[in-house]
Amino acid sequence: MELDRARSRMDREWADIKATQANLEQRVAAEMEAERASHERAIAKLESQRESAWNKADELKEKLADLQELAQALGDQSAADILGQLDELKRENAMLKRSLEQSDTSELQREIDYLRSSKADLERDLAVIRPELDESRRELSSKRVASTELEAVAREKRVLEQHKNTLTVHIDDLESRIEQLTSAQKTQTPFPAMSLMDSGKEYRASMEHESVPGLKQFAEELQHRIATAEEQVELFYPLEDIRLLLGGLAMSQLHVFQGISGTGKTSLAKAFAKAMGGFCTDIAVQAGWRDRDDLLGHYNAFERRFYEKDCLQALYKAQTPRWRDTCNVILLDEMNLSRPEQYFAEFLSALEKNNRDERLISLAETAMPNAPVMLRDGRKILVPSNVWFIGTANHDETTNELADKTYDRAHVMTLPKQDHRFSIKQYDPASFSYASLNKAFDEACNKHRQEVAELLGWLSNDGLTTRLEKDFGLGWGNRFEKQAMRFIPVIKAAGGSEAEALDHLLSTRVMRKGKVTGRYDVSLDALKNLQEGLLTFWDEAGLEGVPQSCVELLENDIRRLEGVS
Template identity: 75%
Template sequence: MAKKNSNKYGSPQIPVAAPVAAGLQRSALEKNVPVWTASFENASKVYQSFDMKLDIQVDSAWLLSVCERFRAGGDVEFARWIEQFAHVCKELVRLKERLFEEATENWDEARNFALTVEEREQAVTKQQQTLEQAAATLARDKAELASEQQVFASKKSALLDSERSLNLREANAQAGFVEQNELALRQLEDRQRQLAQQHEAQLQQLQEQKRQLESELTQTTRRLAEVKHNCTEAEAERTQQLDRREHEITQSRMELDRARSRLDREWDDIKLAQRDLEQRIAAEMEAERVSHQQAIASLERQRDKAWEKSAGLKEQLVELQELSTELGEQSAAEVLAQLERLRQENRDLKRKLDQSDTAELQHEVEYLRSSKADLERDISTLLPELNELRREQSFKRVAATELEAVAREKRVLEQHKNTLAVHIDDLESRIDQLTNAQKTQTPFPAMSLMDSEHQYRASMELEEVPDLKLFAEELQHRIARAEKHVELFYPLEDIRVLLGGLAMSQLHVFQGISGTGKTSLAKAFAKAMGGFCTDIAVQAGWRDRDDLLGHYNAFERRFYEKDCLQALYQAQTPRWQDTCNIILLDEMNLSRPEQYFAEFLSALEKNNRNERLISLSETALSNAPVMLREGRKILVPENVWFIGTANHDETTNELADKTYDRAHVMTLPKQDHRFTIKKTTPASYSYRSLREAFVRARKEKKAEVVELLQSLTGDAFTEQLASQFALGWGNRFEKQALDFIPVMLASGAPTGEALDHLLSTRVMRSGKVTGRYNIGVDAVRGLKDALETFWIKANLAGEPGKSLELLAADIRRLEGRS
C-alpha cells in the first residue's frame, strides 16, 4: 500500500501519472525516454515564449545511458524522478496553453460589451476586491515557495555532501581489492554531481516559470483593469470564471509543490540507501579487518614456534660442536668402540669384586656404625651440662663486673659531694649579697631610666597635619625619601589606604610577596611622621605574651624588659607622647598572633582608650616606673600602631579570623610606580592634629557613608551573602566603615575605591566568601553579578576591581575542581 503522509513542508503528496515500476527494464526505458525528451523541449519552448534565455536540450541516448547505470546499480528512483519531472514539464505546457486561451477569450469578450456608469462602478469594485484577495494569496504563496526553495536547496546540498563522502569511503574501502571499482565509482560520482546540478537548474527553471506565470497573471489583471469600464453584467459571470481559472492556476502551483515534495522524499530515500550502504561497507570492512588480524595472529604463532624450534636446533648444534671439540680428531665409530671397551672393563671389574672376600669388610662397617651411634648419645648427654656451666660462668663474671662498677661510682659520687658542698656554700653567700642589693633597686631598670633621662623628658615642637588630601600627597614624597640611600615609590592609592587604616585600627597587617616593601613602608612612615619604629623579629616558637613583653624573675626581683615593652613605655614619655610611633612585628605569622598577641587583641577592642591595659605581674612591684598603673599595668597608648608583615609560604601560619577582623589589611603589589620626588624638609607631625583631622573627616562624610551602608544593607548583594554564605554586617564592620571610608574620601579617593578595599579585605578574603569548599561555583558567580549590579545602581565610580579579582580567582578554582 502506498504511503499517504505529508511532506516536510506541509503539502500533501499526490501520485504522479504513469509511475515507473521498481523493476524497470530496458524496453520500458527506451519507450519513456522519447516522451521525457519531448516534455523537456516543450518546457524549453514555454520559457522561450516569455523571452527567457533558457534552453533545455536533452540527449535521448545520454538520458537512456544514465537511467541504465542507475538501474544496474539497483536504483530505479532516478528514472522515476525523471518521469515526474517530465510530467511537470508537460503540465506546464498545458497550463500555459490554457492561460493563453482564457486570456484571449476574456480579451475578445471584453471588447464586445459595455456597461453603464453605475454597473461599471459595481463591477470595478467587485473585481478590485477579487484581485486584491488574489494578490494577497499570491504574495503569501510566493513567500512560502521562496522559503521552501531555500530549505530544499540546503537539504540538497547536504545530500550531495553525504553522497560525495559515501562514494569516497566506498572507493577507499575497495581500493585494495578491485581497482576497477574505483574508476567506476569516480565516474558515477561525477555523473551524480552533474545530475544534481541539472536538478538544481531544473528547480530554478520551475521557479522562473512560476515567476513568469505570476507575471502573466499580473499582465492579465492589468488588461482586465483597462477594460473594466466596458464590462457588462454578463461579463461579471465571466470574471467569476476567470477567478475559477486563477484558482486552477493555484491548484497547478500546489501540484508543482507536491511534485517537489515527492522529489524531497525520493532524495531522502536515496540518503537512507546511502547510509545503509555505508553501514554495510563498514561491517564488511570490520569483518575483513578481524579476518586479517586472525591471520596475522596465526602467522605470528607459527613464527614463534619456528623461532623456538630454531633455538633448540642451535642449542643442539652447540652441544655437538662442544662434543666434537672434546673428542678431538676421533670419529664417531672410534668413540663407540672405546665406549664398548669401557663397558666391558666395567663388567670385568664387577665380576672380580663379586668374587673377592666382602663379608669381612661388611662386618667391620657395621661395627664402626654402632660405635658412632654410642658416641653421639654420649655427646647429646654431655652438651646440656656444658651449656649450663657456661651460663653460670657468664652470670658470675657479670656480677663481679657490677660490683667493681658500683665501687668505682661510689668513689666518684663522694668526690662530687664534697665539690658540691663547697659550691653551695659559695652560692648561699652570693645569694645573700644579691638579695640585699636588689632591695634598693627597681625591677624595671630600662623603663625607670626613661623617667630620669633628659632625652625622654624634654618635649619638642611638632607640626600640625594640614588638609588630608594635601597631606596624603606630601606624605607620599616624604616616604619616598625617608630611608637613606634608597628611594621608595608607593602609589598615592596605597598612601590613602594607609591613612584610612590608621583611622580604623591600631593593628595593621601588610601582606604580599617578598620584596614588595612591606617592612620598608612601616619604617618609612614612622620616619616621615617624626616618630620612632621599633623592629621586632617574631620567632617561630613564641607561645604567649612573655615572648613579646618579657617576664618577671621573682628570685632576682627583676623584670626582663623586651623591646616591645620598652617601646610602649617610650611612647608615653613627654618626648614621644604626641608623635606617631610604630611597633613593627616582622613576619608576625611565623608563630600564631592569636597566642602571643592575645592580650593586645582584647585590649585594642575596648572603646575607652584609657582602659587598654596589659598586666605585667600579679601584684604591684616596689620601685616601679612612674607611668605604670598600679605598679604593675602598662597602657597601650593610642599614638602607637602595631604593623605586622605576613608572608605566605610553608614556614608560616594562616592568620585566624580573630586577627583579621580586628586588623586593617593591606596587600602590597610589586612596586613599579615611579614618579618625580619633590624635595621636602624633615618634619615631625603631631599625633593629636592627625587624630583631629580624622575626626573632622568623619563628621563631614558621615551622612554620605551612612547612606551608602544603608543602600548596601538593603541590596540583593547583602541578601545573597546572608542566604548563600551565612554572612552579615556586624557592629564592628559598620564602625570600621565609618572610620575608614570618610578618611579615604577626605584624602581624595572615590567612594567606590574605599568600599572596594573594605569589602575585599573584610568580606571577600579566603575563608569568608572565597576559598570555601561548601559553596558551589554558581553561588560565587551570582554574588559577583550582584556586586556589579549594586555598583551600577549606587553609581559608584570605577569598578570593584579588588573584590571582582578575588571572586574571579575563586570561580576559576571551583571550575578547576569540578
C-alpha cells in the same frame, strides 16, 4: 584593702622563704656534722683494727720463731718427711718382728723399746706441731682478709673526702649567690629600662611638632616623604596605597601588610614612622612564640625584676614627654611565623575597647614597689593611641594562616611590586603631631558621617546582603560598620572615593580567602550570583567605576571552580 592583703600575703611568703632558707642551712650543717662524725668513727675503727692486726702479727712472729727452732731441732724436716719416716719405721718394725723370731730375744726387745721411745717422742712432736701449723694458716688467711678490708676502707675514705670538698664548694657558691641576689633586691627597680626613661633627659624633654595639613595635601606630601625616608634607597608607593594607609591608621591600631617578598612591606612601616618623626621598634617574631611573655618579657619573682623586651619598652617610650605626641610604630616582622592569636591575644582584646584609657595590659598580679611612674596601679601598661602595630605576613610553608580574629580587627593591605615611579619632591625633615593627625581624622569622619551612614544603610538593605547571608553565612557586624565609619571618610578626605574605600574594605573583610573565596562548600552559581549582585549594587548606589579588587578575587575563584568541574 585587697592590696593590703596581697602585701601581707607576700610578706608571709617572704618570711616562709627565709625560714625555709634557714632550715636548709641548718639541715646542711647537721648533715655535714653527722657525716664528719661518721668519718671520724670509721677512722677510729680502722685504727683499732690496724692495732689489733699489728698485735696479732707480733704473736705470729713469736710462734713462727718457735716453729723455726723446732724445725731446726728436727733437722729442717717437713711434716711429710716425718710421716714418711714413721711409715719407714713401721716397715722396719715389721721386719724386726720377723727377725725377732729368728734372732736373740733380749736384744730385739731392747731395740723394740728404743724404737717405741723414738716413736713416742716423734708423736709428741707431731701433736705439738700440727695445731700450731693450723693456727698459723688460719691467722694468715685472716690477715689477708683484713688487709683487703683496709684497702677498701681507704678507697671509700678518699671518695668521701672528694664528695665533701665538692659539697663545700657548692655551698660556698650558693651562699655567695644568695648574698648577691639579696643585695640586688634591696637596690634595683623591677623595671630598670622603663625607670630609666622616667629620669632620662632624652625622654623627659618635650618637642614642638608640626600640625598635619588637610588630608588630601598631607597624603601627597607623605608619599614623597616616605619615598626619601630610607637612606640609600628610594621607595615608590602609589598615592592610592598612601590613602589606604591613612584610612587604616584612622580605623585600627593593628595593620597587616601582606604580599610576596620584596614588595616593601617592612620598608613602608619603617619609612612611615621616619616620615612622621616618630620611632619604629622592629621586632622579629619567632616560630616558637606561644604567649605574651615572648613579646613583652616576664617577671622573675625571686629576683623581683621584670625582664623588659623591646615591645614593652616601646609602649612605655611612646608615653614619655618626648614621644607622646609623635606617630610611632611597633613592627612585628613576619608576624605569622607563630600564631598572633596566642602571643598577641591580650593586645587583640585591649584594642577592642572603646575607651582608649582602658586599653591596659597587666604585667603582674599585684602592684610592684618602685614601679615606673606611668604604669597604672604599679602593674599595668597602657597601649597608647599614638602607637600602631604593623605586622608583615608572608605566605609559604613556614608560616601560619592568620585567623579571622586577627584579620577582622586589623587593617589589611596587599602591597604589589613597586614599579610605579614618580618625580620626588624634597621636603625638609619634620615631626608631625599625633594629636593633629587624629584631629584631621575626626574632622573627616564628622564631615562625611551622614553620607557614609547612608551608603552602609543601603548596603545592609540590598540584595547583596541577602545573598551573603543565604549562600555564604556572612553578615555585617558592628565591627565592620564601626571600621567603615572611620575608614571611608578618611579615604574621601585624602582625595579618594567612596567606591575605592568600600572596594578595599569588602575585598579584605568579606571577599578574602576563607570568607567568600577559597571555599569548597559553595557552588559556582553562588559565586556568579554574588558577583552579579555586587555589580548591581555598585550601579544602583551610584559608585564610580567597578569594585576592581572584589571582582578580581571573585573571578579568580570562579575560574578555580570552573577548572575543577
